Amino acid sequence: MGRLVRCMINSYLNKFDRLTRNQRKELYTPVVPIPAIYSITDFFNAYGLGRPLHPQIMCMRLEEQPDTKLKVMPLYRSNFYRIILFTNSQLAFTAGNTRQSIGQNCLSFSYPGKLESWEREGRLYGTVIYFTQEFADVDSTHSGFDSQYPFFTLAGDTLLSLDQTEADQLRQLAEEMIREMYSELPDKLSMVRKLLAVYLHKIRRLYTQKMGQLPAEQKANQALLNRFRNVLDEYVTQLVSGQQSVMPSVSLLADLLGISANYLNEVIKRVSGLPASAHVQRKMMLEIKALLLHSDDQVAQIAYRFGFDNVSYFNRFFKKQTGQTPLEFRARHQV
Structure with a gap:
């Protein structure tokens, strides 16, 4: 047969x-487009992370994500922002047409419309922040967006390497956001929004400093x-x-x-x-x-x-x- x-x-x-x-x-x-994941909640469902604490913002430690999450994430486009601080990871990451291996102390950026997939090996360590444009009041159509958030553009598709001090500083901020997210304080979302603004500002400083050093x-x-x-x-x-x-x-x-x-x-x-x-x-x-x-x-x-x-x-x-x-x-x- x-x-x-x-x-x-x-x-x-x-x-x-x-x-x-x-x-x-x-x-x-007719062409079938690459799947788009429109919300943080949908991403959590697809990736096997459970349910986010809030539909517009979520902060968590990578090492605390469930072992049942996918090892291979198929090709997709998302409709939200994500910043991952890897402190120690084994991950084959594809963004657009670029494939990279992620190791220690580096930042990875995702933004609406970005094409990516990945395959992880073993447990990941670090922090991840998911947020929507509405939560952070980020407007990608604004004329100053590229200079304010250069890491959320095609130019920022490459990983941003950090030294230990830089990684520790960002980790502390991320940990503060995580504590607020899991607290019962009535104004926690307001605090997380302010901390996120500081987090993005510090990353911009690091990004422009490192890119500015290039000939x-x-x-x-x-x-x-x-x-x-x-x-x-x-x-x-x-x-x-x-x-x-x-x-x-x-x-x-x-x-x-x-x-x-x-x-x-x-x-x-x-x-x-x-x-x-x-x-x-x-x-x-x-x-x-x-x-x-x-x-x-x-x-x-x-x-x-x-x-x-x-x-x-x-x-x-x-x-x-x-x-x-x-x-x-x-x-x-x-x-």
């Missing part, structure tokens, strides 16, 4: 490869990396929605940025340690995995959606990146 099924699948894929682009459009179905050339290179990621995100979104039909390449993206492909690759590799093509592949893989997990599209449909003219090549591309075929990945990870 297994051999018969494989033959049927191969027959279908071969027929798909011979279809013209117009014929393939008949197989094209002008390094700042310019970081700015190009952010522009590259923005253009890549926008292009892949258009590709998935059918507004584009050509797979992204470093040359194509360099043209959109108005620079040469060689210069783009040189800068991206200097800043991130990876060539521009690796960022493109990672972004493509994130979106492909999302469709495999969150849609009923057949593999051939997904291949066409991402600009692959040959399904066999798509399968080889996916397996090279993951060690699994698309169908194996879907069967193993789809809930």
